[in-house]
Amino acid sequence: MSDKSQLEWRERQAVISKQPSGSMPMPVWASLGLTPTEVTQDVVDLMALYIVLDRAWRKPFSIKSNFARNTAFHVAMTASEGLITIKIDEDFFGNRW
Secondary structure, three states: OOHHHHHHHHHHHHHHHHOOOOOOOHHHHHHOOOOOOOOOHHHHHHHHHHHHHHHHHHOOOEOOOHHHHHOHHHHHHHHHOOOOOOEEEOOEEOOEO
């Protein structure tokens, strides 16, 4: 790392350390040369898949629940990929993901 880039890095760290909390306002991030992450449909879909997986793990939902209906596409996608299932035993299926 060159001296110039090291100096720039130290200056940025000084600005960050002077902030009262870890979540700085957007103008501070922009002044450091950082740009916000663009939220695309891909990001939204990935977050929806994560939410379905997390909900199925922490609080299993019924196959006919409002949550399953509202997120039907993402529930179907995770089930198709084998990430969630209602299969309990070789010949026995439940009604919760």
